Amino acid sequence: EDQVTQSPEALRLQEGESSSLNCSYTVSGLRGLFWYRQDPGKGPEFLFTLYSAGEEKEKERLKATLTKKESFLHITAPKPEDSATYLCAVRIAGSARQLTFGSGTQLTVLP
């Protein structure tokens, strides 16, 4: 069965304290791994797409990496405005383009 698991469920950091969020997956044929940010009361906002093991993408304080079993979202020197829920999703071969989501990591960055 295809599964996407995110950890931890919640993470509290001090401003400037770097850390990583994990997204592990067991799927039959990965066609893309996506990271989204979701603010309270809003829809998910696209951050990154990764397609193959070894690929990395960066945007400001965020860096996403991908291996054959998992993806990490590294947050360097976070700020309070980085507080949000971060969602990981995969697109699976033969799945007609829909995404399978993990349950998310709720990140709180304290000033």
Added chain:
Amino acid sequence: NAGVTQTPKFQVLKTGQSMTLQCAQDMNHNSMYWYRQDPGMGLRLIYYSASEGTTDKGEVPNGYNVSRLNKREFSLRLESAAPSQTSVYFCASTEGGVTEAFFGQGTRLTVV
């Protein structure tokens, strides 16, 4: 750019009532989706439309129907609402292939 627009933003229904959630995208995307989001469950696919004129069931389709009215619009209908359908509903669209999905702002539905 409006992107993906959902209406209404909030709705309270009584058990057994019906309603339609509306979604429209202005990005000329071929594929559209309806997800529901529940605490601790992540986003789960209800129905999707890979292209205009086609619709297919997702992971949790029971109790819902959809209509792809044209390339821009994809509606979700609850014929007889149940408390288990209390959730936040998101519409999304993609250009096609292995590309990112763009989401609307969501509809928070409560069934009492």
